[in-house]
Amino acid sequence: MLGSEEWPEVPFIEWDFVSFDRRRIEKAKDDWREQRFPKIPGDDNEFTPLP
Secondary structure, three states: OOOOOOOOOOOEEEOOEEEOOHHHHHHHHHHHHOOOOOOOOOOOOOOOOOO
């Protein structure tokens, strides 16, 4: 991002997910909805839904 070579393509950005592959973002969104991401120790009582 700062002082490096340009990326070969523009990444897709959606909410907190960034990828060059749109399918990976859709998979991450599904995993988030189904709460398959690891919980944060000490902060596992709250869930933020996708906007």
